[in-house]
Amino acid sequence: MSEHAAPPEGADFGHDFARALDAADPLRPYRDWFVYADDTIYLDGNSLGRLPKGTPARLQEVVGDQWGRSLIRSWPRWTEFATAVGDRLGREVLGVDDGQVAISDSTTVNLYKLINAALDLRPDRRTILIEKDNFPTDLYVVQGIAQARGITCVYLDSDIDRGVDVSLVADALSDDVALVVLSHVAYRSGALADMVSITAAAHEAGALTLWDLCHSAGSVRIPLREATADFAVGCTYKYLNAGPGAPAYLYVRRDLQSQARQPIWGWFSQRDQFGMDQQYAAADGMARFLTGTPNMLGIASVDEGLNAIADAGIGQIQEGGRLLTGYAQLLADEWLRPLDFAVASPRQPSRRGAHLTLHHEQAWQVCQAMIARDVVPDFRTPDRLRLGFSPLTTSYDEVWRGLDQIRQIVQVGEHLAFPTERAAVT
Numbered sequence: 481m482s483e484h485a486a487p488p489e490g491a492d493f494g495h496d497f498a499r500a501l502d503a504a505d506p507l508r509p510y511r512d513w514f515v516y517a518d519d520t521i522y523l524d525g526n527s528l529g530r531l532p533k534g535t536p537a538r539l540q541e542v543v544g545d546q547w548g549r550s551l552i553r554s555w556p557r558w559t560e561f562a563t564a565v566g567d568r569l570g571r572e573v574l575g576v577d578d579g580q581v582a583i584s585d586s587t588t589v590n591l592y593k594l595i596n597a598a599l600d601l602r603p604d605r606r607t608i609l610i611e612k613d614n615f616p617t618d619l620y621v622v623q624g625i626a627q628a629r630g631i632t633c634v635y636l637d638s639d640i641d642r643g644v645d646v647s648l649v650a651d652a653l654s655d656d657v658a659l660v661v662l663s664h665v666a667y668r669s670g671a672l673a674d675m676v677s678i679t680a681a682a683h684e685a686g687a688l689t690l691w692d693l694c695h696s697a698g699s700v701r702i703p704l705r706e707a708t709a710d711f712a713v714g715c716t717y718k719y720l721n722a723g724p725g726a727p728a729y730l731y732v733r734r735d736l737q738s739q740a741r742q743p744i745w746g747w748f749s750q751r752d753q754f755g756m757d758q759q760y761a762a763a764d765g766m767a768r769f770l771t772g773t774p775n776m777l778g779i780a781s782v783d784e785g786l787n788a789i790a791d792a793g794i795g796q797i798q799e800g801g802r803l804l805t806g807y808a809q810l811l812a813d814e815w816l817r818p819l820d821f822a823v824a825s826p827r828q829p830s831r832r833g834a835h836l837t838l839h840h841e842q843a844w845q846v847c848q849a850m851i852a853r854d855v856v857p858d859f860r861t862p863d864r865l866r867l868g869f870s871p872l873t874t875s876y877d878e879v880w881r882g883l884d885q886i887r888q889i890v891q892v893g894e895h896l897a898f899p900t901e902r903a904a905v906t
């Protein structure tokens with residue numbers, strides 16, 4: 481699929497062409513690694529990824545053998561688990577060397593830990609920069625910390641459909657900016673930020689960077705190493721397929737680790753944890769960014785979810801995501817533009833992650849009508865239909881049928897029978 485999503489040679493809009501793309505798809509064998517319980521067309525792998533077939537047995541092993549049989553005797557193997565699986569995630573997904581990633585807490589809690597750690601490294605600076613359309617939890621955590629510390633939060637006025645570019649960040653940098661908080665792939669539009677140039681601009685101004693990788697981990701290559709990015713956080717339940725509420729991860733560049741301190745001084749970050757000292761002394765390495773007892777079932781699930789990614793390789797996965805979103809864009813241009821839809825993501829596949837967002841004035845009603853037909857997208861405010869394509873689990877056939885269903889719904893006005901008022905949970 482070309483950069484501008486022109487139809488490939490011989491392409492047509494028929495169902496057979498989608499089937500032919502599936503037949504030629506090198507990622508197709510990985511569909512067999514996941515559970516497809518019914519015929520639902522699932523276009524929401526960027527909210528909650530599918531269940532890997534190996535996960536139930538893996539969890540049963542942790543529950544039955546490690547917990548049920550070995551009980552506390554499992555702790556020697558459990559204590560290293562958060563950093564061992566963090567290392568694996570670092571190598572396979574984030575492209576960084578061992579000793580810089582740990583599995584811990586939720587993304588929200590990790591944001592709190594690392595934003596505070598970063599601000600403490602720049603004590604003379606009083607400003608945090610954040611994109612105004614960053615994911616809400618990132619905004620809220622930054623706002624809370626800014627209020628608690630009495631510092632300023634400056635919002636980058638990014639384009640809702642195109643995300644941030646380096647000039648926007650560069651123009652806002654000054655010698656008062658301590659930290660820039662951005663998402664690598666924007667949750668609403670899928671816009672991919674230029675991590676390398678933005679980090680370079682921040683560093684030139686003496687600021688640190690913290691990247692939210694929730695929508696990029698497992699969908700695109702992440703140039704943390706090339707960018708010499710400082711800090712990063714992300715969740716594991718989207719393209720990493722670790723399941724609802726699975727623990728998140730954090731990344732701290734190695735040379736920052738000895739100076740950085742996070743504010744939750746739990747005993748899992750204590751140097752000699754079982755020395756039971758009264759006084760806190762931060763552990764070395766990534767252990768100092770842990771807090772309390774890690775969730776062993778959750779970490780096992782993260783480890784299991786990494787198997788397919790490690791086998792396929794992130795390069796092939798990124799290419800798959802570009803082809804899927806490119807194909808979806810072709811169909812959207814042909815079928816949905818005449819029905820008042822517009823692409824609300826960057827048009828070039830290389831400028832976005834693995835989801836494609838469409839604008840439509842009645843997007844909420846369309847979303848409900850789709851779900852009633854067992855086609856699962858996401859609605860995102862104010863009027864966006866977000867279609868998440870998970871390269872390991874979404875087929876071209878699903879893309880074709882999903883977009884065809886949207887076309888059928890809107891052509892006959894079926895969506896107009898659904899409530900206009902947004903439900904609390906979407």
Ligand SMILES: Cc1ncc(COP(=O)(O)O)c(C=O)c1O
Pocket residue numbers: 586587588589615617618663667692694695715728
């Ligand atoms: C970009 C981004 N950051 C953070 C989160 C959520 O963080 P948490 O796992 O703490 O709910 C999400 C999705 O839920 C997200 O898309």
Ligand SMILES: Nc1c(O)cccc1C(=O)C[C@H](N)C(=O)O
Pocket residue numbers: 526527528667668694
């Ligand atoms: N984490 C979620 C949840 O607990 C409930 C519902 C949705 C989510 C999501 O992950 C949403 C997702 N991060 C988004 O980009 O919108």
